[in-house]
Amino acid sequence: MANIRLENVTKRFGRVTALQSINLEIHHGEFFCVLGPPGAGKTTLLRLIVGLEKPDAGTIYIDGEPVNDVHPRNRDIAMIFQNLALYPDKTVFDNIAFPLRERKLPAEQIKARVAQVARMLHIEHLLERKPGKLSGGERQRVAIARALVRTPRAYLMDEPLANLDALLRLEMRIELKRLQEQLNETLVYVTSDQVEAMSMADRIAVLYKGVVQQCDTPDNVYNLPANRRVATIVGSPPMNFLTCQVQRTDGQLNLVHSGFGFRVIGSDHPLWDCLCRALPAVQEVLVGVRPEDIRLYPEQPTDVIAFPARVAVSEPLGAETIVDVQLGRDIIKVITPPTQYFAEKQPVWVAFDMAKVHVMDVQTGARIYTTGAPEQLQCILPGTCA
Template structure:
């Protein structure tokens, strides 16, 4: 096992900057995920660690060794590719053992290692088959076996599950988690799929346009995104965003947009106390927008709005409804057993303890509805259904 450290790493293709001044540490034995949309630089970063791309500037360490000029085969890493990269003319056994044969290991040791890994991944009955005789899930396991059998310091995985259907992806994620638990080798995993990132990663690094946006645990990425991009990229459905004016009336601070006026929470008020601007971008997840009669309402921490339902997305255990109010739309979550009629009026409740405020110019998070040290309390809140409606506030 080994720590991987990137220090001020750049990658340029002519005038195009693919990776910009990236400093990143992957801890020994950690399952680390690089997450971001296509073209954000995550695969280029992985290929630089593997030695398949040269570093334009900066330094890459594997363990205590600088590997910028070390050949890929001498870096003691194993890589699993998106397309599996299996040799079609070789059997499963030969595909798995190919790297060991190149290293000149004795036949007895090669057979013992292949049998061991094939047993872990349920491939013993497939060792004499060719790749064309395997399903996508079986090919993926062969590619994993070929990496595992080498016992490297670092595993590098480039979207290895993207070619599988939804059921197989779920199964494969479970296999990867079990394997990492049994063999905690340092693993760097690239994906654009936030579900994979959130379920697999000990920590996740979010990238955009070659720049690192945030590194944190999956839970903290979701609960406390560093900026608007992370907030919008992590979470399904995406976060609702709305530009708000900051106003104070009779000692109470509000966020206001046309006819909508929402009170800030106590933690938001602290965060906005010295904020120099009078406008802010409010973000609130659909999971914090409910039908009022289904909501756990918290006094002075939420708001009831009168909206019209537009579109419903039924996902089995829950339903997400698009509500419209004046010139904006909010997506909210309702119970799957609840029937929501399109075009009808409903009262919805926004739980501001889960909201975030972002700077309109930089996108950086200014404050949240609940301070991090209070989040555990918020998740376990039990409150009486007391709140003010918009009509009562105007009085």
């Protein structure tokens, strides 16, 4: 039962700034994911919340109460470390009972609580063993049990599934999600795996180089990425970025790339507003399209406008095939169904899903505009507008 709020939290290690003015609010009962590449400051963020590190600036509130000077033991927050940190010389029972013993609960009550949690996580048969004798998944459950047993105000998990093998990770992912729904407690989950974040989280904070890039629902993070960084971190393979020239000629606004072009229709178009009125000096923009929003045709289609291109490499993955396509001077990645086969150097036709085209600032990478419907941008062949 906790609401965690970070206000302008900054943390430095020597000359390195690990976290830069973090502002986050994690609501009660929320499954909150912190997503970011290694070294982004994700673990530091958790350690600040739990109290193992002190912020250099800013305040952390738990349930509205500033906790900067509260010792971690008194914050009543459970944390599952990346390496689990099970006590190797204690049995599973003693491991799980440790937090309760620290709270001086009577022995019977401890026994009952441990048994209850062990039943919930299906580890009753392991209670007498030492952590060294357990498999990866079993250790994971013991670590979760140790956090659950004391019903803390919030749970923090630091890449808990990173060290499990792929199959087990899938299984634990579902189990964690189910568990969180059952508990309905605040859970802050740190991961560098965007699939985990997308599949489990109520909200995602994308962290990069100590700065929160975007904090929103998985849906919005995926569909309306705040900037180029977010679009690269979320999505696999990452979004394609194509640098386009901005051409403003006689009442027309065109975005032109060496392989394709878009025409902005109507002077009441938001892009027109932005590129012609707010940023008249901008010469280039980035056009971002996700690999799954591009279609390849072996022949020129008649129903949509497609751009001529050439296949560079093809990577069949079984369920889908990732095709690298040379479009103009850039190479883009395209996800195609496995039924379609493309040979190297084969000429193809590329068509974008015009409802999912993003336009971003070249310098800052910030997203300027996203099409919501196909008719907002018109496809033109690059040769036809010069």
